Amino acid sequence: MRRGGDVISATSEVLRQDSTRPFREAIGLVPLGDGRYGAELGSLWAVGDKAHGGLLLVLLARAALARLDSEVTDNRAMPHEPLVIGAEFLRAPDRGPVELRTEVLKWGRTASVAAVRLLQNDQLMLTASVTAGRLPDEAPRWADLPELPAEPPADAVDPAGRREIASNGLALACDVRFDPETIGFVRGEQGPPVIRGWTRPLGEDPDVLFALLAGDILPPSVFNVGGSLGWAPTVQLTALLRGHPAPGWLRCESRSVMVAGSWFDEDVTVLDSTGRLICQARQIALAPLPRGSSR
Numbered sequence: 001m002r003r004g005g006d007v008i009s010a011t012s013e014v015l016r017q018d019s020t021r022p023f024r025e026a027i028g029l030v031p032l033g034d035g036r037y038g039a040e041l042g043s044l045w046a047v048g049d050k051a052h053g054g055l056l057l058v059l060l061a062r063a064a065l066a067r068l069d070s071e072v073t074d075n076r077a078m079p080h081e082p083l084v085i086g087a088e089f090l091r092a093p094d095r096g097p098v099e100l101r102t103e104v105l106k107w108g109r110t111a112s113v114a115a116v117r118l119l120q121n122d123q124l125m126l127t128a129s130v131t132a133g134r135l136p137d138e139a140p141r142w143a144d145l146p147e148l149p150a151e152p153p154a155d156a157v158d159p160a161g162r163r164e165i166a167s168n169g170l171a172l173a174c175d176v177r178f179d180p181e182t183i184g185f186v187r188g189e190q191g192p193p194v195i196r197g198w199t200r201p202l203g204e205d206p207d208v209l210f211a212l213l214a215g216d217i218l219p220p221s222v223f224n225v226g227g228s229l230g231w232a233p234t235v236q237l238t239a240l241l242r243g244h245p246a247p248g249w250l251r252c253e254s255r256s257v258m259v260a261g262s263w264f265d266e267d268v269t270v271l272d273s274t275g276r277l278i279c280q281a282r283q284i285a286l287a288p289l290p291r292g293s294s295r
Helices: 006-014 022-026 053-070 168-173 208-214 221-225
Strands: 030-033 036-041 081-089 096-106 112-120 123-133 174-178 194-201 234-241 250-255 263-271 277-286
Touching (some): 022 168, 022 194, 036 053, 053 081, 053 112, 053 123, 053 208, 053 234, 168 174, 194 208, 208 234, 208 250, 208 277, 221 263
Antiparallel strands (some): 081 234, 112 123, 174 194, 194 250, 234 277
């Protein structure tokens, strides 16, 4: 994106955020022509000075869907919905304007695919492939899902003002609660790399895009096995969207299969208020090093 150019000025002017629906305002796009879109990374959906990874996924998906829908010539065709997004996190964008460049790789009535590149100041930050189609509405024939209460219990932990759990901005951007039994790291305890919680947007019901963000809403599960509580940067993340969420809380569970060296994996399952599977996300990330170490 050109520094100080018309793209930045136009994007910043159009995408002014307010506090009524922080998620909806944060994912606004400005068409720039030729399959390009502008977006503004604000201060709420951020970890320190860096944009929140889940929000970046949503922007990538939105740009891909907008490009695919712009190619629809049949008035009877339904708008596209996200089915799969696979993203490579090359660099961590700062808060501020970004540009998303899209390309249609495949057009189909059942599944279409678009590539997206997110740039900031003309530097490539993320790339993604987005597969789109129609999400199923039918009841599942079979499912093996974690058991989580539909709503956070009375002792669920609110992260507002607690930086060891979430940034202050994130706690103001949506409703989040954590299962106290699975965040032993805040008490200086170690345990299995499993964290459970609940989330929902402010001022609106959750949709499939918020469910995508919920796949990266919990603190890193690796925190529970010791070491630093610093930033754990995602390197690659693939998310599967499985249905439309019902109104109410989304319930989330993250777990790691192996932590080795500086690397850990994390699988996140997101259920809606009815217990239906809505999103599955798997990522490989860099674990913060133990205190006193250097990378």
